[in-house]
Amino acid sequence: MDSMASAPGKAILFGEHAVVYDKPAIALAINKRATITIKESHKDYTSIKSDNIGLEAIISPETGLKLKKGEIGILNYILKALEFYHDSKPIKIKLEIEIPIGAGLGSSAAVTVATIAALDKYHKRKTTLPSIAKRAHKVELEVQGAASPLDTSISTHGGLIYLNEEKKIDQIKGDLKDSLVIGYTQSEDTAKMVKLVKERMERHPTIINHIMDAIAHTTKKAKKALETNDKECLGELMNINQGLLDAIGVNTRSLSDMIYTSREAGALGSKITGAGGGGSIIAYSPNRTRKIIETLKRKGYNAMKADPSKKGVIIEH
The missing domain is CATH 3.30.230.10 (Ribosomal Protein S5; domain 2)
Structure with a gap:
């Protein structure tokens, strides 16, 4: 069959x-x-x-x-x-x-x-x-x-x-239609990046645990911002989350360049999405997605609009 x-x-x-x-x-x-x-x-x-x-x-x-x-x-x-x-x-x-x-x-x-x-x-x-x-x-x-x-x-x-x-x-709930751009390069292996963070956690447990707690608080506040459609707050929280990801060592020069290029082109917030070490950034830019995609591409990066999908796995019958 x-x-x-x-x-x-x-x-x-x-x-x-x-x-x-x-x-x-x-x-x-x-x-x-x-x-x-x-x-x-x-x-x-x-x-x-x-x-x-x-x-x-x-x-x-x-x-x-x-x-x-x-x-x-x-x-x-x-x-x-x-x-x-x-x-x-x-x-x-x-x-x-x-x-x-x-x-x-x-x-x-x-x-x-x-x-x-x-x-x-x-x-x-x-x-x-x-x-x-x-x-x-x-x-x-x-x-x-x-x-x-x-x-x-x-x-x-x-x-x-x-x-x-x-x-x-x-x-x-969250209105993210026509608001997200993904810029991407080739990344490090996810398992390698998870291991890198784990090793840093073992060397500096108190510091890294505080950073993880701060990421958790940022995430909880972002949930409320999504549910109330507070665009400015959501963008600011993305930028805060990015600073915390920088602190645990998963950023790269190319990711950082894409992040700041997106912000300069009008993104309210931008950050790594995924494991880091290369890979992708996501930029939150309501109604400005085209400009950000064009700006990233002019600098030689891959970029695409990321429309949300309500559908998960689909089994064809």
Whole structure:
């Protein structure tokens, strides 16, 4: 039985890195998706292919994994999902992805969620959104070593969400239409950046713990600003959150340049979104998105409008 599922990427508005230490975070699904199509294979091996990113691999019972083209990166998430949730029968998997890889925009979570949902449909398993999110988080933990449930939750459920200290997810209201720009470069590996922050925490526990607490307070106040549509406050809080991310060592020269370029072009607030070390920034700029995109592109950066997506994972019927 053929199956298809897609899931959106994400942008973290507040709380990245702190969320790993059980602090709250705010994230939204964006209108860029990863789509997994699964078909029965008439060969004696499983094939995985993506024309978008130049990826081709086969998994044979005799020789194991053979990477014919591309990099292992995102493939690790598909492989781990297959290990956990597939019975090893040969299948053909096609990945189509609109989300930039390695830019901190949830590409691995989207691919993981879409793969699990497509496998559930292929195997005719009854499934629920909480189950997909939980299993996708398990895959990310296995691949990355440390991961919060935020990315997989937002990719599964869609919308704008607040993840509290108890890891409970609430959909929240906020008018972010025509207000967000993402600028991006290639990033460091998420696991590497999480490890960097963990090591800094071990060297300076009191200082870093205070910074994480400050990020948490910023996130909680940002939730209220979103719910009351206080644009000026929201932008200011983004800039405060960025200063705290600077302090834990995840900024880079290129990210900083994109952040200040966006502010100078009219953004009310701008900050890293995701793990940092490269990757992406998000600029909050109600009704000024075009100018900021053009300004970032003139400086040689990739930039795109990030419209919120109310839809999370979609399983095609």
